[in-house]
Amino acid sequence: MKNRHLFIFGGSPPFSKKFGEKFADLALSNKGKVAILFIERDGWEEYMQIYTSILEEYYVERFVYLPLSPNTNHSTLEELSSCTGVIISGGETELYRDYIVDTPIGQHIIELYENGAPVAGFSAGALISPSNCVIPPIDNSRNEHLFLNGLGLIKDCVISVHFSKWEEEENLKAALARVNAPIGYGIDDDEGLYFENEVLSETAGDNYYIFK
Numbered sequence: 001m002k003n004r005h006l007f008i009f010g011g012s013p014p015f016s017k018k019f020g021e022k023f024a025d026l027a028l029s030n031k032g033k034v035a036i037l038f039i040e041r042d043g044w045e046e047y048m049q050i051y052t053s054i055l056e057e058y059y060v061e062r063f064v065y066l067p068l069s070p071n072t073n074h075s076t077l078e079e080l081s082s083c084t085g086v087i088i089s090g091g092e093t094e095l096y097r098d099y100i101v102d103t104p105i106g107q108h109i110i111e112l113y114e115n116g117a118p119v120a121g122f123s124a125g126a127l128i129s130p131s132n133c134v135i136p137p138i139d140n141s142r143n144e145h146l147f148l149n150g151l152g153l154i155k156d157c158v159i160s161v162h163f164s165k166w167e168e169e170e171n172l173k174a175a176l177a178r179v180n181a182p183i184g185y186g187i188d189d190d191e192g193l194y195f196e197n198e199v200l201s202e203t204a205g206d207n208y209y210i211f212k
Contacts, residue, residue: 011189088125
């Protein structure tokens, strides 16, 4: 089995320089082709440059922009399956979860991940990455803690994003108790964590918190 690579970020793009270089290096197999999954909104074309700029510095030249929707067509799945890296954007976490988890597009992401393609999740993309997708009250329309299935790229943990800005410590501790997970990661907006084979291997800075 190939090594597996997951980058999760507590806030919005861009990549940190260190993680941008690492992601680019991992994605450059077969000349490199990175998919960016996003929910379409006004100005999205200009916003994509924030994702791509750092990777372009490290020689990634090919990007495909795949807007998410309730019904993913076959051509989108074919395009995704040909990619060597995946970025899951930030935004409305509930929609990202509904459009990716337990869908064909989610299964394609899992297959790419298991075959060594790096996956990066920013904010909402980070929250849906583990087996436990925990969405705090501040981040959903029901204003309550949501406990949902995630992609399962990493297991036995809980992820919290915008940790300091959203004052998430008590929510993260409560979520750990609720799902009986052994470890929780609180990630600030300017922080990223890199997991290799589901083990935390590197950080982009010091603005993260671990609860056991």
